[in-house]
Amino acid sequence: MTESSERRVTHEADLVIVGAGAAGATAALEAHAAGATFVGLDQLGEFGGTAITSGGGCCIAGSRFQQARGIEDSWQLALQDLIEAGDGEADAEWGRFYLEHSARDLHDWLQERGVEWIALKWQEHHSVPRWHQPKGAGRGIMLALWAEMGRLGLQDRWHFNMTAEDLLLADGRVVGVLARDQQGALHEFRGQAVIMATGGFMGNLEMVLEYGPHLRRVEKVLVGGGRGAQGKGHRLLERYGAQLTHMHNLWCYVYATPDYKDPEGRRGLVIRGIDDNIWVNENGERFHNEFYTGAGMATPAVLQLPRATCWCILDRAMASQMDIADPYYRRGQEVLRDRVEELLAHSPYIWRGDTPAELARNAGLNVENFVRTFEGWNALLASGAEEDPLTGRKLKGLKPFTEPPFYAIQFFPLARKNLGGVRTDLQCHVLDRANRPIPGLYAAGELCGQAGGHIAGKRALEGIMIGGSLFSGRVAGAWAAHEAGYREPVHLDARRPLEAATV
Template sequence: VIGGGGAGLAAAVSAAENGATAILIEKTAALGGNTVRAGGPYNAVDPQRQEGVPAASDLAMESVIALTEKEAVSPEHQAWMDQLKSDLDAYNSGDTTKLFDSIALHILQTYDGGDYAGQLPMIEKLVEESLPTSEWMAANGVEWKEEISTVPGGLWPRAHTPINAAGGDFIKASEAKANELGVEIILECKGNELITDETGKVVGVKAEMSDGTPVTLNAKKAVIIATGGFGANKEMRQEYDPSLGANLGTTNSPAITGDGIIMAEDVNANLVGMEYIQSLPLGDPETGALNGWMGAIGVEYYYQINKEGVRFMAEDGRRDTMTASLLQQTDAMSYVITDTNRESEGTEVNLWGDNIEELVKNGTIYRADTIEELAELIGVDAETLKKTHEDFNSYVAGGSDPEFGRKLFGDPIETAPFYASPRMPTVHHTMGGIEINLKGQALDKDGNAIPGLYAAGEVTGGIHGKNRLGGNALVDIHVFGREAGKNAALDN
């Protein structure tokens, strides 16, 4: 397995569980990749945990109904729209004070959210296996919280989060399981080139230790590429989407440079959707990082303003649409406004594990006892922000946002102290990559499986389409990592 993030570890654990001897190489000095940076939200339709979530607003339900009325792009798409209609009929004849959700809704939100450019069978697998895979992860040591929320760009309250340190929980649990199963993990070992035999089968990897020592790894069964995306490779980003501009920061680890995509290309792998690169409207203005702010607990609990102190978008929208809106604001700059309710209540750290006092002390975020004082701290007209704030809270109370059509609301933002977190656009996810089939096998340019080669995680393409829903990537990497590991173990 090349790459020690969530997908690589899931693949290695699954391969070992299925009887293979697994070796995992990781080019940096630590496991984790982007997965360890993740906030943790993992989408799954989960009737038991969603039981306590109140019904969605009428507007949100209208967006669900709208998904049943789209022009079908295929008979399979029509079948899911019909399924959603019958799910809605069943819901409407029962207790409508509770949240509606269904497999059909998650599938259609994912498919529609990616502008129908994702492959429907892959989306079906992702959604149908998300809950069972979360149970597999739990059996392997991940502890899930009981609460459910909506991750920004996730569109619906079905995000599960692990109990401690967000994405780090997944890595810790998988690493322990991998060790228990005897997976050999080699750190500071960079995969450079796939080795093929005379028939074209992939039979190993040429790699290099960080001190320059060459390493050859021979694979009896298969190689799994799990090197993540290419969000931190500016040249590659520019090549596939020049509109991004070279200066945008990224939420990604600097190690996420598309190595696996380049290696796979050399053995004729097909790449799909490379031009689909996702930015988020929630990056640190200096580094592009995703940590260091208040509100990550769920989109329900914040609103976002521009430098003039007014909202400019529905904060629960698609990530591409939200980023496009932010790019049109003065200096592409914004502030996320939250209160103490939820995230910081009774804790010293935010969802990312950042110490809140430190963030305030360093001037990374701003805190004040009143909205007017907060406005002064961030250089916004106090009356304007006060009006924005009061309007927003009235939308929460009424469950509808006449300005931007936001649909998801939590509690009103009224528990002092209040926080303002500066946020700018940042490159977050690369939806394109190596094309795979449902077994996780890498496909060549003619659509045939490349013997001995599997891929999983953000290094693959064709699943999310043009825009990935928040909370779907962690599902992708675990569902398809597990699948690739299993099939690689059985490969002969």
């Protein structure tokens, strides 16, 4: 570290890494494994990015974990699913690269670094269960990677509360970033190449509405991206001619209600653990098979409602099982029940009633229709029918509404992950608008729509977001290190068959 004449602190290494989330972490470890040094920075005060707050579920095809549970899967099957879900907009080359490597270079690689896989879940658009759940969710993954950095003596290479504001260029190459610390002092981070891993823009409502015009008519769009997901990397790289692609592909969920504690009223809370619920529109009628809660199926159903909002109905027993995916409502794996009760009691978007009619009146729903829906649902479950004739929902094991008070939680679309971003080649070089690499500049993670620019297309396979970010981070770290003079990353070379690509 040196002080230049302009009183800028200078930090130097082979590589500069911007962003200490999923992609930044794996880029750092991969660069180190190749022998390169790095210096990293993040605008937040601590390591982990959005990834540390995430569910951490990774889309992995053909893992030993699946095999041990008798699930037959392959990267070819997963690629077919990816392409179908992407509806003509998934990047098949990046999809193949990622999925072919996912068992070895994600599942095994993370496990070797202390990540414990604990369950497999089926998710929409997947032919088989391949959403691999890590112990401790995203936190479990990121703390394992941080511990690995501790073992390797790399933790102090990271500078926190440090925001990259500009790129540094020399002879037409990117050679660093100009950053500002919390006190306003300028810092130069210099290296032979820069890896941008600044995450997405789903914490920035203006960008969400800019790129998602279909959301502008929506009464209320909630933001659900990470705190650091402000799109700063997109804006910065755009200024230097980087190509942004498929920016309109936004991954929104609808099982979210406003966080009434947010002073700006923009953040949303994702509600989980309420499998027995039903959803109604303002006419008090069901409109969707509530088994499918995901972005690919539930979100379009809610967006086509006149006000793009609906109400989720629970009884007291169901409300007692409710879980909220937000740090305020959890301590690690434990749900803080008193805080959930506080939300149920105080949110202006949650209504209650001792009878269905009272609930409908309080929530502003059509009372007559709602009572019919409510009683009809209970009667259907009592009849022993196996399938709901209206939506095809399977009824086995679902519990009826019995115990008052009954609740209506208003749901709105919540912008969670962006599926488009900065376009890169298969070595993570950032491409300009004429598809030429910008010398010295690499990018990975959600900045690149998780990998390459648009690995997923219109609809994603769940788990490909953090999975794609972790994997593309490794690819960026490996190839940037190579550019800085270190080993050729044959193990992460999309042109080589996997068997030939040993570490």
